[in-house]
Amino acid sequence: xxxxxxxxxxxxxxxxxxxxxxxxxxxxxxxxxxxxxxxxxxxxxxxxxxxxxxxxxxxxxxxxxxxxxxxxxxxxxxxxxxxxxxxxxxxxxxxxxxxxxxxxxxxxxxxxxxxxxxxxxxxxxxxxxxxxxxxxxx
Numbered sequence: 777x778x779x780x781x782x783x784x785x786x787x788x789x790x791x792x793x794x795x796x797x798x799x800x801x802x803x804x805x806x807x808x809x810x811x812x813x814x815x816x817x818x819x820x821x822x823x824x825x826x827x828x829x830x831x832x833x834x835x836x837x838x839x840x841x842x843x844x845x846x847x848x849x850x851x852x853x854x855x856x857x858x859x860x861x862x863x864x865x866x867x868x869x870x871x872x873x874x875x876x877x878x879x880x881x882x883x884x885x886x887x888x889x890x891x892x893x894x895x896x897x898x899x900x901x902x903x904x905x906x907x908x909x910x911x912x913x914x
Contacts, residue, residue, distance in 0.1 A: 781911045782870075788851045789870040797844050804835035850913050858906065861885070861892045865899045866906055 885892040
């Protein structure tokens with residue numbers, strides 16, 4: 777059973793956090809006003825530089841965007857402290873939407889070009905330590 781921490785880490789590893797940030801930013805940057813007829817118009821009712829400034833201010837105050845950027849920054853700091861083999865374990869465990877099983881993680885590590893040989897018990901210890909660090913920080 778995956779919890780909130782697993783979802784946050786999975787989104788970070790698979791790039792979904794960065795995609796969400798870009799989607800929110802583009803929602804503010806490329807905002808287009810629709811008139812009463814349902815067709816898009818370029819006129820927003822204000823001067824264009826003023827409208828762009830207001831959109832940027834709204835974007836900077838967006839709570840969801842602030843939270844995602846904070847999460848990205850904190851997870852990046854934690855993730856970059858790991859060794860190459862630890863990063864590989866975390867990446868494989870969270871790969872895709874459901875991640876790999878522990879046996880598949882061990883198999884992928886052994887068959888990799890580096891030939892990392894880590895027992896499943898040690899890999900689980902690394903995984904749970906990282907997950908605990910993330911849950912403590914968030």
